[in-house]
Amino acid sequence: MRFLTVSGPPSSGKTSVILKALEVLKPKALKVGVMKFDCLATNDDRLYAAHGIDSKVGLSGSLCPDHYFVSNIDDCVDWGIRHGYDVLISESAGLCNRCSPHIKNCTAVCVIDNLMGIDTPKKIGPMLKMADVIVITKGDIVSQAEREIFALKVRQANPLATILHVNGMTGQGAGQLAAIIEHATAVESLRGAMLRVSMPSALCSYCLGETQIGKEKQKGNVRKMILD
Amino acid sequence: MKKLTIAELRATYPYVDDFFDVNGLVVENDSQTVAEYIYNLPYLFLENMGLEHESLIKHFRAFMSSMQGLDKSQVFAVDSLTIIGGTDKSGQREQTEVTIERGEIICIVGPTGSGKSRLLADIEWMAQNDTPTGRRILINNVVPPESWRFSLNHQLVAQLSQNMNFVMDVSVKDFVRLHAYSRMVRKPEKKIDDVISCANELAGETFDPSTPLTSLSGGQSRALMVADTALLSASPIVLIDEIENAGINRIKAMRLLVDQNKIVLIATHDPLLALSGNKRIVVKNGGINQVIKTSKVEKMHLEKIIGLDKVLTEYRERIRNGETLQHIL
Numbered sequence: 001m002r003f004l005t006v007s008g009p010p011s012s013g014k015t016s017v018i019l020k021a022l023e024v025l026k027p028k029a030l031k032v033g034v035m036k037f038d039c040l041a042t043n044d045d046r047l048y049a050a051h052g053i054d055s056k057v058g059l060s061g062s063l064c065p066d067h068y069f070v071s072n073i074d075d076c077v078d079w080g081i082r083h084g085y086d087v088l089i090s091e092s093a094g095l096c097n098r099c100s101p102h103i104k105n106c107t108a109v110c111v112i113d114n115l116m117g118i119d120t121p122k123k124i125g126p127m128l129k130m131a132d133v134i135v136i137t138k139g140d141i142v143s144q145a146e147r148e149i150f151a152l153k154v155r156q157a158n159p160l161a162t163i164l165h166v167n168g169m170t171g172q173g174a175g176q177l178a179a180i181i182e183h184a185t186a187v188e189s190l191r192g193a194m195l196r197v198s199m200p201s202a203l204c205s206y207c208l209g210e211t212q213i214g215k216e217k218q219k220g221n222v223r224k225m226i227l228d
Numbered sequence: 229m230k231k232l233t234i235a236e237l238r239a240t241y242p243y244v245d246d247f248f249d250v251n252g253l254v255v256e257n258d259s260q261t262v263a264e265y266i267y268n269l270p271y272l273f274l275e276n277m278g279l280e281h282e283s284l285i286k287h288f289r290a291f292m293s294s295m296q297g298l299d300k301s302q303v304f305a306v307d308s309l310t311i312i313g314g315t316d317k318s319g320q321r322e323q324t325e326v327t328i329e330r331g332e333i334i335c336i337v338g339p340t341g342s343g344k345s346r347l348l349a350d351i352e353w354m355a356q357n358d359t360p361t362g363r364r365i366l367i368n369n370v371v372p373p374e375s376w377r378f379s380l381n382h383q384l385v386a387q388l389s390q391n392m393n394f395v396m397d398v399s400v401k402d403f404v405r406l407h408a409y410s411r412m413v414r415k416p417e418k419k420i421d422d423v424i425s426c427a428n429e430l431a432g433e434t435f436d437p438s439t440p441l442t443s444l445s446g447g448q449s450r451a452l453m454v455a456d457t458a459l460l461s462a463s464p465i466v467l468i469d470e471i472e473n474a475g476i477n478r479i480k481a482m483r484l485l486v487d488q489n490k491i492v493l494i495a496t497h498d499p500l501l502a503l504s505g506n507k508r509i510v511v512k513n514g515g516i517n518q519v520i521k522t523s524k525v526e527k528m529h530l531e532k533i534i535g536l537d538k539v540l541t542e543y544r545e546r547i548r549n550g551e552t553l554q555h556i557l
């Protein structure tokens with residue numbers, strides 16, 4: 001089964017570009033499934049269903065979304081293989097910029113948009129810097145010059161990635177993404193696979209449900225700002 | 229390059245600092261090589277940033293080679309662009325094959341929904357029978373390499389449309405500087421002044437270089453986009469989608485672009501723009517219906533339209549400035 005991780009800040013256009021790319025792949029009649037990881041709620045499963053695409057939703061709720069992702073993704077891949085999928089796409093939002101769901105030897109796509117400001121490529125960490133493919137969206141509504149400046153900043157942040165410009169509304173550029181999805185790395189299982197970078201770590205009292213503020217309550221892996 | 233210290237690298241490749249900046253790295257001692265610097269970074273620091281020694285080194289090499297590629301890339305000479313017809317919305321074949329030469333202005337006319345923007349999008353995408361129209365685009369009579377679609381160095385096409393807005397949180401001057409930088413312009417200060425003064429000539433109302441980019445008016449934004457495209461962008465093909473209502477000096481804007489020896493295509497409803505081209509493509513129901521050469525008689529009409537436009541502009545200016553039209557005959 002082909003498997004890839006698609007990540008990107010919230011509202012960057014992940015679902016739109018995936019849908020446009022899958023539209024291009026339609027004539028190939030592949031069995032495609034999407035695993036949507038989110039925190040509290042998502043409507044994306046309905047969007048996928050409206051386009052005739054199977055999807056499953058995982059909501060991390062009160063857990064760290066990344067840790068939730070990594071503790072479920074191997075089962076998702078097993079599930080996909082068990083049900084005879086040709087392609088399985090994991091879609092997840094990067095929330096803290098330090099996180100990244102990308103896995104070694106699994107095609108990794110990061111979706112960002114032109115409206116996020118020129119410092120964004122620098123601010124987004126491994127999710128962008130460790131991706132194989134970076135999809136830039138919303139290029140049709142900003143000036144040509146800003147698009148060029150933004151693309152350069154992305155190139156500087158990740159000089160190894162393939163950069164694609166995809167229009168999530170018209171689907172312009174989706175053909176290339178479709179080819180990447182179709183030829184994503186083949187996997188049999190993720191057991192033993194390695195994350196490209198470690199996940200943000202934390203094990204403090206607040207992880208365990210503490211709600212009261214104050215020194216006495218800060219236990220475990222706590223790090224303090226230097227203010228003076 | 230491997231043996232050079234950071235100080236030496238900085239002298240030859242000023243953009244090396246962007247590498248440190250984009251990765252959140254601070255260089256305190258520039259007498260070491262980049263490899264030494266990276267291997268001396270504390271593990272905990274890298275862990276916090278989500279980085280690793282090996283991959284950082286790999287990124288550094290790729291960074292330098294892609295920036296050098298950008299630096300060396302020359303403006304690619306486009307002498308002609310050819311549109312080979314596909315099908316219209318009903319699946320009927322378009323008969324046409326249209327070739328446009330360097331320095332030509334071609335207008336695209338047709339009612340809303342007829343397919344003007346689609347035609348421009350086909351050109352931007354360098355369509356090869358892979359868009360809904362089935363059109364194909366040739367550059368200098370041959371199929372352009374697929375890789376150009378992704379390349380930063382081969383930006384063949386620059387676009388300007390009514391949907392585009394400036395979104396960056398910087399001043400006009402800093403914006404132009406950033407663009408000049410991304411084009412690796414050697415002496416940016418002169419270029420920056422040129423672009424801004426040219427934009428001011430095109431705009432109805434002038435603006436200061438320190439103005440925040442996002443607070444420019446619609447007209448000022450278009451004027452700056454045109455000036456920037458003409459003077460700073462390396463793209464030899466310029467696609468313009470309905471910017472007529474923007475309140476800029478359209479005649480000057482077109483002349484500016486053509487003077488830079490660009491191929492210009494404009495989708496428009498504006499008779500002044502439509503007749504200022506050498507030819508106009510008429511689209512109907514998604515297909516190229518005919519190509520009309522602007523005739524001598526039409527050029528005479530154009531003079532008349534320009535005259536009318538002047539009168540209209542003058543009236544507008546007067547009324548805007550609180551004057552009356554009382555004494556004008």
Ligand SMILES: Nc1ncnc2c1ncn2[C@@H]1O[C@H](COP(=O)(O)OP(=O)(O)O)[C@@H](O)[C@H]1O
Nearest residue numbers: 315316317340341342343344345346360361514
């Ligand atoms: N030859 C064609 N085949 C199929 N669809 C087309 C064709 N030409 C245009 N369209 C579609 O028709 C719609 C309107 O076209 P558009 O280019 O936006 O019109 P205009 O810019 O003239 O107002 C768009 O959705 C476009 O993709």
Ligand SMILES: [Mg+2]
Nearest residue numbers: 344345346469
């Ligand atoms: Mg249009």
